[in-house]
Amino acid sequence: MMLILEAYFKNYPARKKVAEFLFENGLSVKGGKIYLKNVEVPISELARAIGVNRKIIYHTIEYIEKTYPLKLIFERLNPLPSLIDVAPLMGWEVLEIDVEKDNYQGAFAEVMRILAENGVPVMEVFGRNLREETSKIFIVIDGTLPVETFARIKDIRGFQKLILHTPEKEKERLVCNYCEVKYCPKRVLLEAISQRL
Numbered sequence: 171m172m173l174i175l176e177a178y179f180k181n182y183p184a185r186k187k188v189a190e191f192l193f194e195n196g197l198s199v200k201g202g203k204i205y206l207k208n209v210e211v212p213i214s215e216l217a218r219a220i221g222v223n224r225k226i227i228y229h230t231i232e233y234i235e236k237t238y239p240l241k242l243i244f245e246r247l248n249p250l251p252s253l254i255d256v257a258p259l260m261g262w263e264v265l266e267i268d269v270e271k272d273n274y275q276g277a278f279a280e281v282m283r284i285l286a287e288n289g290v291p292v293m294e295v296f297g298r299n300l301r302e303e304t305s306k307i308f309i310v311i312d313g314t315l316p317v318e319t320f321a322r323i324k325d326i327r328g329f330q331k332l333i334l335h336t337p338e339k340e341k342e343r344l345v346c347n348y349c350e351v352k353y354c355p356k357r358v359l360l361e362a363i364s365q366r367l
Contacts, residue, residue, distance in 0.1 A: 171243075172302040178240055184222055188230040189240075191220050196249030199234045199241075207248060253294045257310045257335065262293060264335035265309040265323070273328025274299045278307055280326045285309070288319045304330075 171193060179186030191197075197204050197211060204211045204227075217224045234240045257264045269277040278297055285292055294310040315334060323332060 171300065174239075174243070178237060182229075182233070184226045185230040185233060188220055188222060188227055189234065189244075191216075192230075192244065193247065196247050198247040199231055199244040202231055202235065204231065250296075252296055252308075253310045254296065254308050254335075257293075258337050261337045263311050263313070263315055263337065265307070265311065265315065266333040266335065267307040267309075267323065267329070268331040269305050269307065269326075270328040270330060271299065271301075271305050274305045277326050277328045281307060281309070281323055284319060284322050284326075285311070288316055290315065290319060 172190070175186060175189050175193065179189055192199065192204065195206075197206055197216075199205075204213070204216060213224050213227050217227050220227075234244050253260075253262070254264055265281075267277075267281060274297075282292075282295070291312040292309055293312050294308075296308040297306065299305045320332070320334070323329065
């Protein structure tokens with residue numbers, strides 16, 4: 171997909187930045203507006219998040235809508251909800267596996283076979299094998315990955331790296347004094363943002 175954006179936006183670097191942001195976040199373009207599923211996204215907030223002025227956003231929308239191949243793609247985009255970021259808060263583990271592009275399909279199948287053979291309860295699977303990015307497999311599991319399973323995954327052909335995201339040990343630091351809920355979404359979000367900065 172990034173090659174398509176590169177081809178169509180090679181003379182418009184600021185518009186390309188906007189188009190990449192839209193694609194990466196699953197934001198669609200329809201009728202001169204930008205949507206997150208069926209919710210219209212304010213142009214001014216989007217411009218601030220991307221770091222461009224509103225005029226660039228409007229020019230990008232116009233360009234996408236008058237370029238038929240781009241229009242076909244961008245009007246169908248949707249965000250993909252995932253448990254990956256919330257899994258550690260819920261007591262689940264996440265396997266993040268990097269594999270070689272040429273061995274992606276075989277490695278994906280082999281990982282799933284190993285997990286099934288060892289009775290590892292899989293809750294969610296997400297994979298990416300885009301040309302421009304590292305090929306990744308994300309698997310959310312309910313429980314703890316057995317050590318022998320971990321070792322077998324590392325022996326898969328094409329395996330490069332495995333990161334195991336474990337459950338949050340200090341859950342009490344995510345409890346908000348102002349909310350009735352045990353895990354305050356606002357507090358979790360603020361913690362995540364502060365860790366990225």
